[in-house]
Amino acid sequence: MVTIDAFLNKITLLTSGNTIAKESDEYGNIIVTDSTKYRVLRFDGINEQSKMLKSDTCLPIHNYIKAMLMATAFTSSNTALVLGLGGGSLVRSLYALDSQLTLDVVELRSRVLSIAREYFSLPSSDKITYYINDAGDYLNNLSLPRYDLIFSDLYSAFTMDPLQGTERFLRLCLNKMHDHGWLVMNYHEVPKVGSSLYDALHRVFDEVLYCIVPSGNVVIYAAKKPHDSSLDEKKSQANQLLLQLGSNVDYLSRKINFLRCL
Known part of the structure; x- marks a missing residue:
């Protein structure tokens, strides 16, 4: 049986590239994923908390x-x-x-x-x-x-x-x-x-x-x-x-x- 955490991790990889950092604190997970163009911050789940264009880090994306x-x-x-x-x-x-x-x-x-x-x-x-x-x-x-x-x-x-x-x-x-x-x-x-x-x-x-x-x-x-x-x-x-x-x-x-x- 596929666990919810495994499913969410799979979706994250499919949508946003490779996980390059993952930490936890008392509020939950903090996940950083990296693709060719973008770097994305997530907490728990698959919602993007922040997104950065690596070639122009000051350009707002969302x-x-x-x-x-x-x-x-x-x-x-x-x-x-x-x-x-x-x-x-x-x-x-x-x-x-x-x-x-x-x-x-x-x-x-x-x-x-x-x-x-x-x-x-x-x-x-x-x-x-x-x-x-x-x-x-x-x-x-x-x-x-x-x-x-x-x-x-x-x-x-x-x-x-x-x-x-x-x-x-x-x-x-x-x-x-x-x-x-x-x-x-x-x-x-x-x-x-x-x-x-x-x-x-x-x-x-x-x-x-x-x-x-x-x-x-x-x-x-x-x-x-x-x-x-x-x-x-x-x-x-x-x-x-x-x-x-x-x-x-x-x-x-x-x-x-x-x-x-x-």
Whole structure:
């Protein structure tokens, strides 16, 4: 009889090449696979947590990463916080866009950080600080600075961290943002009208946008204060940003819409 683990390992090999590293911690497995073009990070299961093009390590591959990066076009930014490292796709692209950006990165699992450094060309700079911490505990630190951008991508192997969908989390982020700042979240669905997250987003933030990416992920953009630019201007700015990164995918910027308050 074929075990579930053997089946998953076989699927992983068929879809992503050879396993070059596998470690475990109290949260589960951390698996790195390598093919001719790509290097992929997985936790348990076959879902890709991070993907890197080996010939251009700063180019974002997953559409949800591209959609998250579009937020950098919405406001001027000198400081950013990334909650959830994975293989460092977002961090590599942010650093490529602006090597002078002061960047704080929070990752729960120390082994994930070690593997990202060893296998995924994680940038090292005096402008970037990596923290091993729980995202909620980090945000509760009263001595933290304020940020222009906060990116939240909190996922385990199969599911989103429930913290990311709570009003408590939104308010913790709000308290760490400059007035012109944006919170950017990788979410699993468009918040339904009348849901707790839908209502909380509109209680906490003055402007809320979203973008549905082809994989089904939904990126939510929440502004602390209203911004002067129109939705069409934001779409144009976002598309120019993607072109700057070498990603000619204007269909993503066209999918930005208001999450309207009813």
